[in-house]
Amino acid sequence: MEQILKIDNIEKYYGSKSNLTKALNGISFDVARGEFVAIMGASGSGKTTLLNCISTIDRVTSGHIYVASADITKLKGNALNRFRREELGFIFQDFNLLDTLTAYENIALALTVQGVKPTVIEERVHKISRKLNIKNVLQKYPYQMSGGQKQRVASARAIITNPKLVLADEPTGALDSKSARMLLENFDHLNKELQATILMVTHDAFTASYASRVIFIKDGKLFNEIHRGDDTRKEFFDKIIDVVTILGGDLNDVI
Secondary structure, three states, X not given: OOEEEEEEEEEEEEEEOOEEEEEEEXXXXXXXXXXXXXXXXXXXXXXXXXXXXXXXXXXXXEEEEEEOOEEHHHOOHHHHHHHHHHHEEEEOOOOOOOOOOOHHHHHHHHHHHOOOOHHHHHHHHHHHHHHOOOHHXXXXXXXXXXXXXXXXXXXXXXXXXXXXXXXXXXXXXXXXXXXXXXXXXXXXXXXXXOXXXXXXXXXXXHHHOOOOEEEEEEOOEEEEEEEOOOOOHHHHHHHHHHHHHHHOOOHHHOO
């Protein structure tokens, strides 16, 4: 399978020589096109730092990150902005929708910035809104939508540009259980039907059980990795809990 993401021995330090914190310590792994990968770990394990480095919000201290064979750790200026705009999709815990724009305008914004023709934008927005069952909210503003609707609009915005990689940061954290389940089923649809490659950071075992692979991080290092394979989601959930138990610490930090 084609490799979309390659993490090559990355390290990230914070602080000064007298008070140095190693947030990431020699992490390496790959993600193939069409994979749905979850990253789990207790608070302070380094999972958010890892996502920030992949998204170029933060820079690694050493090592390399490749997206579709391009070394993004070397990108600067306009090339970096172009990469963020065209190659990545983002789904945040707090949605990050613009309150003054309708759902349609929020979804279309990324295409507008890229200079896509209005007729093409309209076609693509309506196509993705049908797939995510949000056609009925396209003319609504964020304050008029439920949490689940806002998260689906955010998901549509993230994949409307056909990015190589979709990054999700605790996407169910602000949702009730019903909305969370609906969102995860939509993620499953994005992954299986639309071939979206998803890398999701979560502390929740139920959320992680929707992924095809779970990578566990402890103290800035890779701790373990498990694949769903032919397991049911319940069987995979049980395996995730087994690893979480081995990880130790406060179980409530990771489930």
